[in-house]
Amino acid sequence: MVWTISVIGLGNAGLPLSAVIAENGHSVIGVDVDESRCAMINRGENPLPQEIGLDELIRRHGGRNLKATSNYEDARGSELFIVIVPLFVDEGNNPDLSIIEGALRCVGRVISPGSTVVMETTVPPGTTAGPVRGWLEEESGLSLGEFYLAHSPERIMSGYCISRLREFPKVIGGVDGVSGEKAFQLYSRFIPNLKKVSSSEVAELIKVMEGCYRDVNISLANELFLIAEELGIDFYEAREYANHEFCHIHMPSTGVGGHCIPVYPWFLIKEMERRERFDSVRLLRTAREENDGMIDFWAERIVMASLKLDLPLSRVRICIEGISYRAGAKGLYHSRNFALARLLMRKGLAVSVSDSLYSCEELEALGLRAGGAEGCHISFDPYALKIKYNL
Ligand SMILES: NC(=O)c1ccc[n+]([C@@H]2O[C@H](COP(=O)([O-])OP(=O)(O)OC[C@H]3O[C@@H](n4cnc5c(N)ncnc54)[C@H](O)[C@@H]3O)[C@@H](O)[C@H]2O)c1
Known part of the structure; x- marks a missing residue:
C-alpha cells in the first residue's frame, strides 16, 4: 500500500x-x-552531492515519488508529518525555538483528525509534549488524541545518511501511549531498525545525551593532548595503547563545530540554570568552554611557529587549510576552523584560506583571502592538526 x-x-x-x-x-511531499x-x-x-547514494535516489524519485514544494497546503491529507527543520541557540546559548514554531504552526493548519506528527529535530527534553503539542492544538483546533504526536531523533551522520537510516538503530517515543504505538507502526514501514521507547522525553534525551557524551569526551581528549604536549610526550602513541574495550580516548581537535554537538549540551545547561541547579551541569559547561578555547591554543602554536622565521610577524604568510567544521562536510555553523582563521586575522597576521569544499568566491564573500599553501611560509591543517613550514 502506498x-x-x-x-x-x-x-x-x-x-x-x-x-x-x-x-x-x-x-513523499x-x-x-x-x-x-x-x-x-x-x-x-541532488543538492547534497557529498551524500553517498543520494544522487541515484533523487534522480529516481525527484519530482515523482518525492515532490518538493514550498506550499504547506500541498501536504494536506498526508497520514504522517515529519518535521526536521533546524534549531539553533541564540547569542546567550538559549535554544531558539522560532524556526520550529513557525514550521509546526504551518503543520497545525494542514493536519486533520487521525494525522500523526513526528518531531525529528533535536530539541530540549519536554519540547515535543510541551510547546510542540500546544502549537499544533492551537492551529488545528484539534486535541491530542484526535491527532498523534511523537519524537524520533535523527541520528544520521553527514555523508553517510542513507546507510545510517537503513542500518543504525532509530528510536521513537510518543507523548502518550497511543501516539507512541501509532508512530512506531508508521515508521516501521521505512525504518528497518526501529525501537520504541516509553515517551517522547526519553527519545529527546537520547539524542541530547549522545551530543553531551561526544562533547565531554572530545574535551577530555583535548585536555589530555594539551597535558601530553606540555610534558613532551607523544599523545597519539599513548592514545593508541590506552584505548581498549573500556577506554576510548577521542581525537584532539580545534574544537567542535556543526549544528549538533556544540549545541545540544546547552539545552541541558540552560534548563538546569533556569532551575538554579548550577552544580548539575559543571562538567557540561567546562567541556563546552574547553572545546571552544582550543582555537586559542592553536593560534598560539601558529604564532610561535611564525616567530621562528626570520621575518617580522606581520609579513609571515599563513595558510589555514580548511574552514569547514569537519573534514569532508561543508558547513560553517560554529566552525572552530573558520573562527581560528578570523582570530589570526584579528591578531594582524597575513592569513589565507584554502578549502576544497569552498570556491574562491565563496571564501572571499566570507571576508577571507583565498589562497593555497604554496606561496605561504606556514600552513596549518586543522583536521590533521599539523603545522608545516613551506618556504
Ligand atoms: N545534519 C546532520 O548531520 C544532523 C544530524 C542529526 C540531527 N540533525 C537534526 O536535523 C535538524 C536539521 O538539520 P539539517 O542539517 O537538515 O539542517 P539544514 O540547514 O541542512 O536544513 C534545514 C532545511 O529546513 C528548511 N527550513 C527552514 N525553515 C523551514 C520552515 N519553516 N519550513 C520548511 N522548511 C524550512 C531550510 O530551508 C533547509 O533546507 C538539526 O537541527 C538537527 O536537530 C541533523
Whole structure:
C-alpha cells in the first residue's frame, strides 16, 4: 500500500530521509521554504552531492515519488508529518525555538483528525509534549488524541545518511501511549531498525545525551593532548595503547563545530540554570568552554611557529587549510576552523584560506583571502592538526 508522508525541511537531514521513504515505495511531499532547492529536487538533481547514494535516489524519485514544494497546503491529507527543520541557540546559548514554531504552526493548519506528527529535530527534553503539542492544538483546533504526536531523533551522520537510516538503530517515543504505538507502526514501514521507547522525553534525551557524551569526551581528549604536549610526550602513541574495550580516548581537535554537538549540551545547561541547579551541569559547561578555547591554543602554536622565521610577524604568510567544521562536510555553523582563521586575522597576521569544499568566491564573500599553501611560509591543517613550514 502506498502512503503519503510529508517531510518538513529538505536539508542535510530531511532530504536523505525523504529519499529513503520514497525508495520504500511511499509518496513523499517534501516541504521546504527554499524554492530553488525544491525546484532542483523536482528536476531530479541532488543538492547534497557529498551524500553517498543520494544522487541515484533523487534522480529516481525527484519530482515523482518525492515532490518538493514550498506550499504547506500541498501536504494536506498526508497520514504522517515529519518535521526536521533546524534549531539553533541564540547569542546567550538559549535554544531558539522560532524556526520550529513557525514550521509546526504551518503543520497545525494542514493536519486533520487521525494525522500523526513526528518531531525529528533535536530539541530540549519536554519540547515535543510541551510547546510542540500546544502549537499544533492551537492551529488545528484539534486535541491530542484526535491527532498523534511523537519524537524520533535523527541520528544520521553527514555523508553517510542513507546507510545510517537503513542500518543504525532509530528510536521513537510518543507523548502518550497511543501516539507512541501509532508512530512506531508508521515508521516501521521505512525504518528497518526501529525501537520504541516509553515517551517522547526519553527519545529527546537520547539524542541530547549522545551530543553531551561526544562533547565531554572530545574535551577530555583535548585536555589530555594539551597535558601530553606540555610534558613532551607523544599523545597519539599513548592514545593508541590506552584505548581498549573500556577506554576510548577521542581525537584532539580545534574544537567542535556543526549544528549538533556544540549545541545540544546547552539545552541541558540552560534548563538546569533556569532551575538554579548550577552544580548539575559543571562538567557540561567546562567541556563546552574547553572545546571552544582550543582555537586559542592553536593560534598560539601558529604564532610561535611564525616567530621562528626570520621575518617580522606581520609579513609571515599563513595558510589555514580548511574552514569547514569537519573534514569532508561543508558547513560553517560554529566552525572552530573558520573562527581560528578570523582570530589570526584579528591578531594582524597575513592569513589565507584554502578549502576544497569552498570556491574562491565563496571564501572571499566570507571576508577571507583565498589562497593555497604554496606561496605561504606556514600552513596549518586543522583536521590533521599539523603545522608545516613551506618556504
Ligand atoms: N545534519 C546532520 O548531520 C544532523 C544530524 C542529526 C540531527 N540533525 C537534526 O536535523 C535538524 C536539521 O538539520 P539539517 O542539517 O537538515 O539542517 P539544514 O540547514 O541542512 O536544513 C534545514 C532545511 O529546513 C528548511 N527550513 C527552514 N525553515 C523551514 C520552515 N519553516 N519550513 C520548511 N522548511 C524550512 C531550510 O530551508 C533547509 O533546507 C538539526 O537541527 C538537527 O536537530 C541533523
